[in-house]
Amino acid sequence: MTRAILPTFPLIILGVVEPLLLLQAYRVGIVNPGAYDYFTRQLPPDLLYTTKSTQPPEFSPQAELVTLQLVNVLLLLAGMAIVCCFSKDRFTVKGYCIAVAFADYGHIWAIYKALGPEAFWEFGKWNDMVWGGVLASVLLNLVRWGVVFDVFGKLKDGEAKVKTK
Secondary structure: OOOOOOOHHHHHHHHHHHHHHHHHHHHHOOOOOOOHHHOOOOOOHHHHHHOOOOOOOOHHHHHHHHHHHHHHHHHHHHHHHHHOOOOOHHHHHHHHOOOOOOHHHHHHHHHHHHHOOOHHHHHHHHHHHHHHHHHHHHHHHHHHHHHHHOOOOOOOOOOOOOOOO
């Protein structure tokens, strides 16, 4: 019986690398003062603050709550990625890839919306968080659609084969 039905390349990317990146982001955001740092680094200051002040906004209890909830969702996504990518059910694997592929577009749109169209296209001013958010989403999205359309090969047969004598 096979352990995973995904071909090796997408299994490593979606079932190992992506969950590790999500767990790292969770760790960074959950450790104090991680939530504040995670919050303020989401967008580059020189693109975000258009007033004369270059100070980040106050880290209100609401901002802390939303930031901590966000990093908790990263923990959830890491677990879901592992479970779905190592599933032996084709519907689960492909359904997961389709759902998360569409979520990638929402992730990129959120960054676009927060930066605004002019700042979004100023790649030279992006910080590591914006690069990571956009570039990781684009690359992972390509792998997800590659799985859906069998670019990396068909999903293996996940059913246990019973030998008859």
